[in-house]
Amino acid sequence: MKHKLALSLGPILFFWSKKQVLDFYQQMIDQPLNTIYLGESICSRRQEMRFDDWFGLAKDIACAGKKVVFSSQVLLESESDLKRLRKLVDQGVFKVEANDMGAVKLARDHGLTFVAGQTLNIYNEQTLAFFRKLGAVRWVPPIEMPATKLTTILNETTNIDCEVFGWGKLPLAFSSRCFTARYYNLKKDSCEFKCQEHPDAITVNTRDGQSFLTINGIQTMSANCHSLICHYQQMEALGIKLLRLSPQSQHMIEVIQIHHAVINGQLAIGDALTQLKSFAEHALIDGYWQGQPGIAAIEECHYATS
Numbered sequence: 178m179k180h181k182l183a184l185s186l187g188p189i190l191f192f193w194s195k196k197q198v199l200d201f202y203q204q205m206i207d208q209p210l211n212t213i214y215l216g217e218s219i220c221s222r223r224q225e226m227r228f229d230d231w232f233g234l235a236k237d238i239a240c241a242g243k244k245v246v247f248s249s250q251v252l253l254e255s256e257s258d259l260k261r262l263r264k265l266v267d268q269g270v271f272k273v274e275a276n277d278m279g280a281v282k283l284a285r286d287h288g289l290t291f292v293a294g295q296t297l298n299i300y301n302e303q304t305l306a307f308f309r310k311l312g313a314v315r316w317v318p319p320i321e322m323p324a325t326k327l328t329t330i331l332n333e334t335t336n337i338d339c340e341v342f343g344w345g346k347l348p349l350a351f352s353s354r355c356f357t358a359r360y361y362n363l364k365k366d367s368c369e370f371k372c373q374e375h376p377d378a379i380t381v382n383t384r385d386g387q388s389f390l391t392i393n394g395i396q397t398m399s400a401n402c403h404s405l406i407c408h409y410q411q412m413e414a415l416g417i418k419l420l421r422l423s424p425q426s427q428h429m430i431e432v433i434q435i436h437h438a439v440i441n442g443q444l445a446i447g448d449a450l451t452q453l454k455s456f457a458e459h460a461l462i463d464g465y466w467q468g469q470p471g472i473a474a475i476e477e478c479h480y481a482t483s
Contacts, residue, residue, distance in 0.1 A: 208430060220355075245271045281313075302330045315338040347399035378392060406436055407450070407463065
């Protein structure tokens with residue numbers, strides 16, 4: 178029997194106020210989501226939400242019947258970063274998404290299973306088997322991995338679930354430098370928390386005006402919105418368990434409900450794409466999945482409805 182794809186909500190990648198974060202998740206509790214990822218995974222200076230706030234929120238979400246996973250910080254640069262990571266792993270109630278090898282080691286030292294995040298850069302079945310031995314029970318492939326390569330890996334792999342990044346600006350790269358601070362001619366350590374003025378980060382255009390990248394503090398993202406809902410049947414056939422939707426500041430409920438409707442046969446893909454375009458900041462893309470440049474737009478003509 179073919180497995181039906183479930184929806185997960187990735188961690189918030191942008192810097193929102195504590196009130197905005199809490200209000201956002203209050204809305205998400207009632208949405209058709211299997212798993213919700215929580216935590217600050219981008220920048221150590223984004224600390225309006227403390228650990229106790231995240232943990233209390235996690236308990237509320239779990240009480241509503243959702244699975245909760247804490248996402249670890251991708252780039253650790255100080256002892257205070259390590260202390261936060263230790264606290265994240267030590268809580269022992271909710272699973273952790275390990276986004277660097279430090280998180281993997283701590284989880285293994287505690288005898289805990291974990292989600293292997295996409296920033297671990299697992300590109301082949303041998304590496305995936307290695308992480309499985311360390312305790313990984315779910316794997317999020319790198320966002321640039323094409324479906325053909327993913328198929329090969331999954332055909333050679335057992336006993337680990339797969340979750341694919343399926344909606345949102347693509348998280349492309351990280352740096353020790355803060356691009357948002359640089360944009361405002363500020364130093365990283367005195368950035369005035371300018372990221373909070375841009376709830377979906379800052380779009381960078383090419384010289385001819387094409388939206389190209391997004392700067393989000395130390396993270397570089399795509400400007401366009403990666404969308405894989407067109408390929409949900411292919412993912413189900415591959416046995417992929419979760420399709421990850423990345424939070425955005427506006428229209429997240431509509432985005433979730435459209436994906437849920439398509440997966441459950443209540444909405445045609447062509448109609449879904451038409452609706453989703455109005456909820457994305459820029460164009461919809463799926464190039465990486467197709468083995469093309471990531472910026473390649475979805476070929477909507479293949480999914481047109483009569």
